[in-house]
Amino acid sequence: MISLREFKLGAVAVAVALGLAACSKEEPTPEPAKEAAKDAPPPAPQEIVVKIGHAAPLTGGIAHLGKDNENGARLAVDQANAKGITIGGKKVRFELVAEDDEEKPDKGPIVAQKFADAKVAGVVGHLNSGVTIPASAVYNQAGIPMVSGSATNPKLTEQGFKNVFRVVGRDDQQGPAIASYLVAEFKPKTVAVIDDATAYGEGLANEVEKSLKASGVNVLPRERGTKDTRDWKAILTKLRGRQPDAIFYGGMDATGGPLLKQGRELGIKAVFAFGDGACTEEMKKLAGEKQSEGLICSQAGIPVQAASKDFLESYKTKFNVDPILYSPFTFDATNLLIAAMQKADSVDPAQYLPALASIKHKGASGDIEFDERGDRKDAEMTIFTIKEGKLGPVAIVKAGTTTKFEDFMKAAEAAAAAAKAAMGKAGEAVSAGAAVAKEGAEKAVDAARSATSQALESAKDVAGKAAGEAKEVAGKVVEGAKDMVNK
Amino acid sequence: MDTFIQQIINGLTLGAVYAMVALGYTMVYGIIQLINFAHGEVVMIGAMVAFSVIGALLGLDSGLPPALIVLLGAAAAIPVCMAVAYAMERVAYRPLRGAPRLAPLITAIGVSIILQQLGMMIWSRNPLAFPQILENRIFHLGGATVSTVQLAIWLVAVSMMGALTLMIHRTRLGIAMRATSQNPQVAGLMGIDVNRVIAATFIIGAALAAIAGVMVGTYYGIAHYTMGSLLGLKAFCAAVLGGIGNLPGAMLGGLILGVVEALGAGYIGDFTGNWFGSNYQDVFAFIVLILVLVFRPSGLLGERVGDRT
Numbered sequence: 055m056i057s058l059r060e061f062k063l064g065a066v067a068v069a070v071a072l073g074l075a076a077c078s079k080e081e082p083t084p085e086p087a088k089e090a091a092k093d094a095p096p097p098a099p100q101e102i103v104v105k106i107g108h109a110a111p112l113t114g115g116i117a118h119l120g121k122d123n124e125n126g127a128r129l130a131v132d133q134a135n136a137k138g139i140t141i142g143g144k145k146v147r148f149e150l151v152a153e154d155d156e157e158k159p160d161k162g163p164i165v166a167q168k169f170a171d172a173k174v175a176g177v178v179g180h181l182n183s184g185v186t187i188p189a190s191a192v193y194n195q196a197g198i199p200m201v202s203g204s205a206t207n208p209k210l211t212e213q214g215f216k217n218v219f220r221v222v223g224r225d226d227q228q229g230p231a232i233a234s235y236l237v238a239e240f241k242p243k244t245v246a247v248i249d250d251a252t253a254y255g256e257g258l259a260n261e262v263e264k265s266l267k268a269s270g271v272n273v274l275p276r277e278r279g280t281k282d283t284r285d286w287k288a289i290l291t292k293l294r295g296r297q298p299d300a301i302f303y304g305g306m307d308a309t310g311g312p313l314l315k316q317g318r319e320l321g322i323k324a325v326f327a328f329g330d331g332a333c334t335e336e337m338k339k340l341a342g343e344k345q346s347e348g349l350i351c352s353q354a355g356i357p358v359q360a361a362s363k364d365f366l367e368s369y370k371t372k373f374n375v376d377p378i379l380y381s382p383f384t385f386d387a388t389n390l391l392i393a394a395m396q397k398a399d400s401v402d403p404a405q406y407l408p409a410l411a412s413i414k415h416k417g418a419s420g421d422i423e424f425d426e427r428g429d430r431k432d433a434e435m436t437i438f439t440i441k442e443g444k445l446g447p448v449a450i451v452k453a454g455t456t457t458k459f460e461d462f463m464k465a466a467e468a469a470a471a472a473a474k475a476a477m478g479k480a481g482e483a484v485s486a487g488a489a490v491a492k493e494g495a496e497k498a499v500d501a502a503r504s505a506t507s508q509a510l511e512s513a514k515d516v517a518g519k520a521a522g523e524a525k526e527v528a529g530k531v532v533e534g535a536k537d538m539v540n541k
Numbered sequence: 542m543d544t545f546i547q548q549i550i551n552g553l554t555l556g557a558v559y560a561m562v563a564l565g566y567t568m569v570y571g572i573i574q575l576i577n578f579a580h581g582e583v584v585m586i587g588a589m590v591a592f593s594v595i596g597a598l599l600g601l602d603s604g605l606p607p608a609l610i611v612l613l614g615a616a617a618a619i620p621v622c623m624a625v626a627y628a629m630e631r632v633a634y635r636p637l638r639g640a641p642r643l644a645p646l647i648t649a650i651g652v653s654i655i656l657q658q659l660g661m662m663i664w665s666r667n668p669l670a671f672p673q674i675l676e677n678r679i680f681h682l683g684g685a686t687v688s689t690v691q692l693a694i695w696l697v698a699v700s701m702m703g704a705l706t707l708m709i710h711r712t713r714l715g716i717a718m719r720a721t722s723q724n725p726q727v728a729g730l731m732g733i734d735v736n737r738v739i740a741a742t743f744i745i746g747a748a749l750a751a752i753a754g755v756m757v758g759t760y761y762g763i764a765h766y767t768m769g770s771l772l773g774l775k776a777f778c779a780a781v782l783g784g785i786g787n788l789p790g791a792m793l794g795g796l797i798l799g800v801v802e803a804l805g806a807g808y809i810g811d812f813t814g815n816w817f818g819s820n821y822q823d824v825f826a827f828i829v830l831i832l833v834l835v836f837r838p839s840g841l842l843g844e845r846v847g848d849r850t
Contacts, residue, residue: 114767117666251820275810278820282771284761287551288806289819295544308668312761319677320547321686339670340763 101145104401106131106391107169107198108150108384109179109189111157115282115308116331118378120181123203124152125373126381127178130388133368139392142399148392155189157182157281159253162189170196175401176391178384183207183225184253190218197403199410201390203383206330206354207257211427217407219424221383221390221417223354223433225254225329229261231435231451232302232327232352237269238456239350240325242299246274248289248313250281250305258329259304266302274298279309286313290320298324306331311340318345330354333438334379335445349440355419357436357447358382365418386417543684548807549800550682554691554760556799557698561753562776563783563791564705565746571786572722572742574642578649579629581773582656583622583747587754588671588764589664590618595672607674611759618751625656626747630740653770660766668765671758694756701749702792709788714741722786771823778830784840793841801825 108127110120131150139146151174153165162185169177170192177193177200180186186205193200194215202210202220206228211218236242245266249259256278263273274296277289290313293301301317301324303310310332317326318341326349328337333351341349359366361382369377369385394410395401415422423431435451436459447459457465562584569577591614598610605613633652637645678689709715720728721738729735757772758764779798783790806822833840 113661113666115668115765117661118668121666251818275815276818277810278818280820280823282767283820283822284763284768285551285555285802285822287555288548288803288822291544291547291551291803292807292810292819294547308763308765311668311670312763315673315762319679319686319688321679336668336670340668342670342673342762 101147102141102401103147103149104141104395105149105151105172105174106388107153107172107174107177107179108388109153109155109162109165109169109177109185110181111185112152112154114157116157116181116306119204119306119331119334119380120154120157122378122381123179123181123384124150125369126203126377126384127388128152129365129369129372129381130385130392132372134389134392139396141395141401146395146401150388155180155182155185157185159184159188162186163192165189166192166196169193170198174198175395175403176200178203178387178391180205181380182252182254183210183257186210187213187253190215193217197407199391199394199403199407201387201410203385203387204380205254207253209253209257211429215428216411217403219387219390219410219428221355221387221419221422221430222330222380223435224429225258225261225354227433227451228330228352228354228435229258230265231456232329232350232437233262233265233269235352235437235449235451235456236300236302236325236327236350237266237271240300242271242325244272244274244296244298245300245302246277246293246296246298246324248277248279248301248303248305250283250303250309251278252281252305254331255281255304255306255329257304259302262302262304262329279305279313281306281309283309284312286316287320290317290322294320294322300325300327302327302329303332304329307334307336307340311337314341314349315345318342325350327351330379333445335376336378337445338440338443343443346440347443351438351445353379353436353438354433355383355436356434356450357438360436360447362418382418386415386419386422389417390415390422544807546683547685548803550685550687550691552800552803553796554694554799555802556779556796557694558753558756558760558772558795559776559779559798560792560795561698561701561749561756562772563779563795564702564788565750566773566777566780567783567785567788567791568742568746570780571788572718572739573634573638573725575634575645576649576777576785577634577743577746578646578773578777579652579656580746580750581769581771581776582653582660583626583629583750583769584754584757584772585660585764585766585769586625586656587618587622587747587751588758588768589660589669589754589766590621590751591615591755592664592669592671592758592764594618595674599672599674607676611675611755615752615755618755619748622747622751622754623744626743626750627740629656630743635736635739653773657766657770660769664764664766666766668763671762671764673759673762675759690759694760697752697756701752705745705749706788708745714738718742775823775826778826781840782829782833784842787840787842790840790842797841798826798829801829 108124110123111117112120128150131148134148151172153168155161155165162180166189177198179202180189181204183205186202187210190200190210194217197217199217204222205220206222206225208224208226210220247259247263249255266273279286303313310328314326328351330353333353337349338346358377358379365382365385390413393415394406394413398406398409400406411424425431432452436447437449438445439448449459450457450462565580566577569575594617595610595614598613629652633648634645637648675690680687717733717738720733721735725735779794780791782798783794802822802825805825806819809817809821810819
């Protein structure tokens, strides 16, 4: 055992040694380096590095969705760097700092604090509502703007934080959307509601239940799994005895797939309806081709395949996989941060936050504007179904009205066609104008040319005459002089 | 009543899987008093290898009957899991033989994390859809249903447990294993290669785990790199419930735990006025574990100190 005194002495010695080492490193300032610097060309415009944080689960049950989110943000950052953006007169290089929040609510604030300590300029994320809500308090305290591309729980933006935004719709928009579609299309008498006991799943299930009850549907007592549940047979067996006409599940695809498969195996004929977390292409594989047929699900926002072509292609080229679910939204969220910095011409969160709040941006998921809470204005909800083994959109719900997806696409196409026609007309007008201008210019040039030549000719005449006269005068003078000499 | 019978059927299927995995825990514990927490990960690797092989065979369009493809998948998974278990024992546990019991326990947790991350690196983070190629016919028993996959799981589990029991009691290796579990030093003096016997125990447990992995994959239709951890923990509870180190105990414990879980999840909501929901399904295993440790620490059939395997 060393005594405390000895320990203290040792500690002091170590500290002194460390201090000396540190000093010895600093003291001899390298003279030659200074001279070399004199010869070097004047420094190029300074480059600053701006860190953007991204948080999502990169391990655990929905790590695939987390990676998809991260890829969306990374694509935006890389594109911005390739463009070479200048803010405040300095060239900016963006750096994505990706963290794993393990989809654990208690890990959210830890990751958030890490970002705050690393002085990130903005944060994209988190993926899960349950993680985003506790993390948002830390961002609020640190004054870091945060844009989530997938947290749909209403609570997130109702905490009164000025720096919290989301580019997806809310569960209280999504829940009524899927519930009203379910009621209108299938007219169920009894519906069972299941959730995965997460902030997202439970929040969405609550909204669905509320809307269903409001339309006079009988809702069975809530059943719950967890985010890791694979065995749903006990719950489904119980439900089978109560014969619901439809079953709604608020949860993710990794748990929703087995739920659907086991439900069909138990011979449940009810319609299954899922929320956005389980509205992925994977569903038909996870649940099986036959079992997944007829599944109804909703997405807060537009379907991935309806994201801009540009985004889909660059994503595929860069990562060699197709985007899964929320990546268009994290892509947009990242671009929003960058665009707001450009607009405010500052990377200081306090400076660009107002620009972010009032931004108007055309992103991969459509036009984005925020309302005063930080929610996306007029967020669209899409209802999907799996038909003949394909997950396809059937309806778009916007501000309480349901449009069949075909009609929506037709309207979009019509709008695009109208825009195209208008563009065409404008083009014609421009070219007509140009023709007139060209003609005029040509005429003017011709006129100028002829005017010049006339002027030249007349000048020649004048000069010739003058020269003749001068000759005569000179001749006379010469003759006069000769006479004088002779005389 | 139909619901009750159905819950029992579900529980027995789940229990058969737990029992298969619990055997691996209990065998290893019986012989070196080590709780091999990485055992659940071996199940995961079994499911993943089978997934890859089945996927590859389907991709070849070989025209083989589906049942044969699944068998080939299992046949490929078994040797891989055996190799993993052997390597695990050789690298992580053998050097710690004779060390305090806490050291190998913590090592086991470390191995479990390593295997899980390896699984993630090899098979990605995505939940993999286990190919559903077996025709899943459904039989009606009154109002309850039984599927062919469930029948197959019961059949395989029962025959595997029978074969294991025979092996332990009738073969030379079985005798060597029992001798080693009673007293490794004396067994060594009797000319038994103790290291070889311990390695064999790990390997046999891994084979059962591989089969359990294929079962779980086919039953739930999903494989994921985290699937082993919770399954492993529950199987461990099953082993303790039956009396750790006791083979029939592990089988019984597994079946009981499966049924308790199914009934618990099915009825807890009704009995508590929905105060506790069915999301407490996973908790039953641990409640059972606590009850057993409080009231009957040696398990239902007793921890066989003298004749552990």
